[in-house]
Amino acid sequence: MNILLIGSGGREHTLAWKLKQSPKLTKLYISPGNAGTASLGSNVAIDWKNFDTFKAFLLEQKIDMLVVGPEDPLVAGLHDTIASDAETKHIAVIGPKKQAAQLEGSKDFSKKFMLKYGIPTANYKSFTKETLDEGFKFLEDIKSPYVLKADGLAAGKGVVILDHLDEAITEFESMLKDEKFGAASKTVLVEEFLSGIECSVFVLTDGISYKILPEAKDYKRIGEGDTGLNTGGMGSVSPVSFADEVFMKKVESRIIEPTLNGLKNEKIDFTGFIFFGLIKVNGNPYVIEYNVRMGDPETESVIPRLETDLLELFIAAADKKLSTKKVLFSTKTTASIMLVSGGYPENYEKGKIIKGLDLVEDCLVFHAGTKENERGEIITNGGRVLALTAFGETKEEALAKAYLEANKIKFEGKYYRTDIGFDL
Ligand code: AMP
Ligand code: GLY
Numbered sequence: 001m002n003i004l005l006i007g008s009g010g011r012e013h014t015l016a017w018k019l020k021q022s023p024k025l026t027k028l029y030i031s032p033g034n035a036g037t038a039s040l041g042s043n044v045a046i047d048w049k050n051f052d053t054f055k056a057f058l059l060e061q062k063i064d065m066l067v068v069g070p071e072d073p074l075v076a077g078l079h080d081t082i083a084s085d086a087e088t089k090h091i092a093v094i095g096p097k098k099q100a101a102q103l104e105g106s107k108d109f110s111k112k113f114m115l116k117y118g119i120p121t122a123n124y125k126s127f128t129k130e131t132l133d134e135g136f137k138f139l140e141d142i143k144s145p146y147v148l149k150a151d152g153l154a155a156g157k158g159v160v161i162l163d164h165l166d167e168a169i170t171e172f173e174s175m176l177k178d179e180k181f182g183a184a185s186k187t188v189l190v191e192e193f194l195s196g197i198e199c200s201v202f203v204l205t206d207g208i209s210y211k212i213l214p215e216a217k218d219y220k221r222i223g224e225g226d227t228g229l230n231t232g233g234m235g236s237v238s239p240v241s242f243a244d245e246v247f248m249k250k251v252e253s254r255i256i257e258p259t260l261n262g263l264k265n266e267k268i269d270f271t272g273f274i275f276f277g278l279i280k281v282n283g284n285p286y287v288i289e290y291n292v293r294m295g296d297p298e299t300e301s302v303i304p305r306l307e308t309d310l311l312e313l314f315i316a317a318a319d320k321k322l323s324t325k326k327v328l329f330s331t332k333t334t335a336s337i338m339l340v341s342g343g344y345p346e347n348y349e350k351g352k353i354i355k356g357l358d359l360v361e362d363c364l365v366f367h368a369g370t371k372e373n374e375r376g377e378i379i380t381n382g383g384r385v386l387a388l389t390a391f392g393e394t395k396e397e398a399l400a401k402a403y404l405e406a407n408k409i410k411f412e413g414k415y416y417r418t419d420i421g422f423d424l
Contacts, residue, residue: 001311002027002062005041006048007069008034009232010338010368010387011296014303015067015310016040017366022311029061035378036367048073051081058088065314068095068272071293075105075153092318095272096292100263103274103290107158108151108187110290117262119255121287122192126151129176129186138190139168147191148172152184156232161193196281197423198288199240200298201251204313207270209323210260211313212252214305215243216298217424222345224419231345232384233297235337235420237395238305242280242424251278251285259290271317300336300366300387305329335398336389337406337420338368342413344383352380352411363405364389380411395421 001024005016013036019025020040028041037043046057058066066082068074077098082088095101102109114121127135139146146168150158158181162168175185202213216238222228243251255276263270275291275298294302303310307328316325341348350369357365357378366389369382388405392398399421406416 001025001064001315002029003065003067003311004029004031004058004061004063005033005037005067005069006031006073008032008037009069009296010366010384011294011299012069013037013040013366013368014299014387015069015294017364018303018306018310019067022309024309024311024315027061029063034367034381035370035372036365038372048078049076055085055088058082058091063091065092065094065318067314068093069293071101071104071153071291074098074101074272074292077101092315093271094314094317096270100268100270101292104292105153106151107149107189107289111189113262113266114287117258117265119258119262119287120285122147122194124189124191126187126189127172127176128188132173132176135172135176135188135190136169139165139172142190142192145193147193148175149189149191150175150181150185151187151189152181154181154184156230157181158184194279194281194286194288196279196286197242198277198279199243200295201243201248201256201276201278202294202298202302203256203274203276204317204322205260205270205272205274206317206320206322207263208320210256210274211322211325211327212248212256213327214238214302214329215240215248216295216302217421218295218298219417219420222417224417225422229345231340233295233338234340234417235335235387236295236297236301237333237335237398237421237424238298238301239333240424241395247280247283247285251276255285255287296368297336297338297384297387300389301334304334304364304389304391305332330391332391332393333395333398334389334391335395335402335421336366336387337399337402337416338384339386339388339406339409339411339414339416340384341369341380341382342415344415348383349413350379350381352413354378354380354385354409354411356409359408360388360405362390363401385411385414395424
């Protein structure tokens, strides 16, 4: 089977690494990929936004399956375009069509969906420029902290949580009136603040049945103890101790099943991953957000625990036969540490030579922002540079191994959090 995987981060390197282990794989292409994916398949620079050249590539390389790592192509409707073109419609796509991708692409859509199907989530109201005054009034009536969310995709920056009413009013106005997040903030949600501990749960579904993957916790803030600016993610751990059997049963019956049933009821097909961003409040799970793809950096700790052939699962999902598959996981713990560029998530420099990759033992190295230069050296090419994933009998053992290896890798400005898993 020939596969094209879209994306360039640690998530995609991890997916590529897992797919590469399948005897069913013939050729693997990654677009655009990174220096890590280049060792597992062919990196190609083809723009999915230009369907003519994209289609030509799919046909020339006889691609059988497209695996979409990030959300943008899905929200933009790439799956729909492929499925509606006579020459490409035979290609399996892992990742939902546009309508289902609204679960991530529009927070207003996903909230309405949750409300309709009784899926626990924070109370909210949505507003537009036309209802600005009602929004002010609503903010005055509710308690701090104030959770403001741009409806659309805003590169992970569209959620703002503020303690003071005057700040909330100013931010709310700037999101709506000045379109601070562009079209994404034409509609803004004001949400009840939920206080609890978060974790990420993933399922692979064919729209009929589903398989729950190991849960994970990611660490989003740049600073130790979850302080400072939000990042794409500084590390992850799987499993998550507080997501015990009782909690996970509730997640399945109150969240996963009603979500899948809701999609069926709406006649919305879904092939791919659903990522449930959850928060545990008084022992009960609430949905913070849906994503229609795997998480990054959660993939780097979740997928290594998967013992089943991922490509077989993808094929079964595309054929709507997922119910016939068994999925096995390692009972070990994985910890993944993200090495980032100095200055990230604000300004940082690229092009720093990465040394010590050959010294890493007993640890998986997943590349995120890396590339190879003309001299064949691996250099930094993004804020998040490398994820190091280690296995352990315990979380402590996995973390100790990952940190030992993190020390061996050198590049100018290297930074990482030393407290991943601190709250578990
Ligand atoms: P989102 O992009 O929706 O995942 O939101 C980003 C982050 O904001 C989440 O991971 C939470 O930490 C936080 N957050 C979002 N909504 C709420 C809420 N209703 N209550 C508390 N925290 C929230
Ligand atoms: N780790 C959160 C995300 O991928 O959106």
